[in-house]
Amino acid sequence: MDEQVRRSIAGALDTAIADAASTALAEASRDWSDDRKGRELRQAFGSLHDRLANLEMPDYRHPLAPALYALWYHPFQVNLAYASFLRIAQRRGGRLTDRAALYVADFGCGALAAKFGLWLAALELLCDGQPAPRIGIDLIDDSADMVAMGERIGERFETLLTTLPDLPVRLPAVETRRINGIVDVNVPPDSERWLAALHAFYRPRQDDIRDTLADLYARITPTLGLLTFHRDNYGMAEYVSPFASDLQDLEICRLPLSGDLPRTTRRRQSWLQEFSIVERRGGEDRRRVQWAPVRGLRDNVAFTGAG
Numbered sequence: 304m305d306e307q308v309r310r311s312i313a314g315a316l317d318t319a320i321a322d323a324a325s326t327a328l329a330e331a332s333r334d335w336s337d338d339r340k341g342r343e344l345r346q347a348f349g350s351l352h353d354r355l356a357n358l359e360m361p362d363y364r365h366p367l368a369p370a371l372y373a374l375w376y377h378p379f380q381v382n383l384a385y386a387s388f389l390r391i392a393q394r395r396g397g398r399l400t401d402r403a404a405l406y407v408a409d410f411g412c413g414a415l416a417a418k419f420g421l422w423l424a425a426l427e428l429l430c431d432g433q434p435a436p437r438i439g440i441d442l443i444d445d446s447a448d449m450v451a452m453g454e455r456i457g458e459r460f461e462t463l464l465t466t467l468p469d470l471p472v473r474l475p476a477v478e479t480r481r482i483n484g485i486v487d488v489n490v491p492p493d494s495e496r497w498l499a500a501l502h503a504f505y506r507p508r509q510d511d512i513r514d515t516l517a518d519l520y521a522r523i524t525p526t527l528g529l530l531t532f533h534r535d536n537y538g539m540a541e542y543v544s545p546f547a548s549d550l551q552d553l554e555i556c557r558l559p560l561s562g563d564l565p566r567t568t569r570r571r572q573s574w575l576q577e578f579s580i581v582e583r584r585g586g587e588d589r590r591r592v593q594w595a596p597v598r599g600l601r602d603n604v605a606f607t608g609a610g
């Protein structure tokens with residue numbers, strides 16, 4: 304893909320994340336006093352950062368959690384998913400699949416990082432003259448608000464892409480279905496099935512997650528699994544993975560999107576300044592939002608499993 308096109312797409316996604324998070328934050332806090340806004344923001348912010356830093360599950364039910372997740376974590380998650388799907392295609396001779404359609408069960412889909420990653424990877428393959436399959440994703444998540452956040456970003460992103468003058472191909476359709484863990488075992492002929500779980504492993508629920516993934520695996524018999532997680536979570540990822548000893552490091556050396564997200568950065572900053580929250584941890588200045596933060600690839604990994 305041409306570097307200029309990639310930059311335009313990254314710019315559209317930056318705008319989509321900033322706009323969608325902004326709307327969600329305004330909606331969630333519409334009837335709150337300034338005092339309450341400050342309290343809730345600090346609480347949601349603390350839960351998200353502190354718990355994720357300790358590999359514990361944040362309170363995703365907090366009304367501000369989805370928007371804060373989008374502003375702080377979504378860009379890197381999308382970039383890692385994008386890199387992972389491109390790497391899988393590279394290993395398969397430049398295609399995601401040889402079949403006409405690809406169905407992915409996305410456990411812990413959250414704000415749809417896997418959907419954005421597949422969208423971008425398919426777009427890149429099309430720009431490079433390769434075919435892309437029809438794509439369907441079954442969305443599995445406890446938090447309907449996290450999923451709604453991803454859908455909101457997706458709608459804005461789709462609209463913005465239609466206005467890009469230099470996009471040589473149309474954004475491929477990626478159909479999503481919200482399900483309650485019950486995936487449809489019947490897919491059209493000439494389809495391939497994958498199982499994805501991106502950064503969705505938490506210690507207090509590891510047995511529950513292990514059982515759900517084992518059940519999904521048994522019902523859809525995926526030919527490929529994609530698992531991403533924090534390096535310190537390696538043991539747990541192995542424990543919950545239904546792919547037995549088949550996990551392989553995807554060996555991603557570089558992420559496709561780089562540089563800053565200026566609109567997402569401004570959105571973050573205006574909220575933090577309003578509530579006097581200083582974002583500096585461990586001596587590291589985290590004010591600028593980057594697609595590929597220094598700690599990203601060092602601290603997080605992507606694995607595939609063969610079914």
Ligand SMILES: C[S@@+](CC[C@H](N)C(=O)[O-])C[C@H]1O[C@@H](n2cnc3c(N)ncnc32)[C@H](O)[C@@H]1O
Nearest residue numbers: 363380411412413416444445446449501502503
């Ligand atoms: C860190 S977010 C990751 C979201 C997305 N996969 C990504 O890469 O950005 C983890 C998500 O997993 C979901 N989750 C955690 N445990 C779950 C479970 N047992 N069943 C369904 N969803 C779960 C949470 O609600 C949250 O949206």
